[in-house]
Amino acid sequence: MENKNVSQNLYLKQFNQSDAIAYSKQFVANANDYNFQLLDNAYRNAGKAYAQIKIAIETNKCESEHCAAELAQIKQLEEAPQASLDFLSSLVAELSVTEESSFDPNNNYKYTVANSLMNGRPGFSKTDGYNAYLDLLPDGSQQIVFMGPAFKTTIEDPFTFEILEVDNPLIINSSALKALIDSETSLVVSTPDISADMIRLLTEIGTFSSDMIGEDGNLKPNATISEEFMLKNLDGSFDYEIVDLGNGKGKNVLQFDMNKIEKKVTPFISAEVAGLMSSEQDAVAAWNVYISKHTSEDEDEQMLQFAIGANFSWIYETDLPLSQDKKVLFESKYKQYFMDNYLKQFITNQMPTIKEDAAVFDLEEAKQAKAQKFLNDNDLN
Secondary structure, eight states, X not given: OOOHHHHHHHHHHHHHHOOGGGGOXXXXXXXXXXXXXXXXXXXXXXXXXXXXXXXXXXXXXXXXGXXXXXXXXXXXXXXXXXXXXXXXXXXXXXXXXXXXXXXXXXXXXXXXXXXXXXXXXXXXXXXXXXXXXXXXXXXXXXXXXXXXXXXXXXXXXXXXXXXXXXXXXXXXXXXXXXXXXXXXXXXXXXXXXXXXXXXXXXXXXXXXXXXXXXXXXSBOTTOXXXXXXXXXXXXXXXXXXXXXXXXXXXXXXXXXXXXXXHHHHHHHHHHHHHHHTTSHHHHHHHIIIIITTTOOTTSOHHHHHHHHHSTTOOOHHHHOSOOHHHHHHHHHHHHHHHIIIIIGGGTSSOOXXXXXXXXXXXXXXXXXXXXXXXXXXXXXX
16 A cells, blocks of 8 residues: 555655756746745734733723733733744744655655745745645644645545545644654654764774774774684684685685674664664654665665655554564664674675785685695594
């Protein structure tokens, strides 16, 4: 089943990044109205209401005892303009997440449309059928309502069975948004910087000695895994894998004790995942964009978006809170992602640290010598 959020978000991203609209004769030839007048419309009657309440208080014609309700209304109206600015500022910051390169398109696509509207993007003007209203509510909170072509839904008429298109506006309340932000929960979740986290992990897992870490806290360009994780023979020499170079020639490459490395890495991965799980919506974003698809940040963006669009995603509305099974699966895949995309480069085709062992040699002679050494080490001659 198609994930509408994914398809709509990917379409909107392509539409906003494309220059195609510049070649639309209809768009270029007509004026487009982007002035939604949010504050003007919200406060159009506020001055009159304020004056009426003020007069009622001063003339002692209040409807409530001791003018308590009227004084509260005055306070509410006086604080409303700053509250509106704070609300809109927070909203714009939340909606801007939809523009991030690693944005998870499984987020509600209506937030992407709202962001396009708030930023005056071509195709999202009043002329195009969009509008937005800021309302001051009796309880002191405020709400913004987004309407337009993308904020519609289809229903079936129960009598005629016709498919009808009806308005389904996006409504965001100021007190609800503030409660989310105060609890460190996002309206639109930003995908964690997995690359930065895993580059940092490389320096923390204990498989590299301290002299392999630079002053900036990152691994040096010539960093190699500590010798204690390299496979050795009984006599203490390195147990190399022989690689066939063709034409009867070969070379040695280091082999690593993967069980020992994994045992060393696992506690650090568990701690990292536990921290990520403190915000499960962040974990879902990381899963959807990177972990479940095994895609890394340096991969082709189109391939990445195709992977996100596959049916492996977790859905925010239905999969939160995460079940224990999903948490276990996440940690397993997270470790695999780290091993394959970040640690693997340090254990693959690594040249010997001993100069003589790094030279190209005759393949047949080396194989015979290695076999003989095995016989000698195990008293099998």
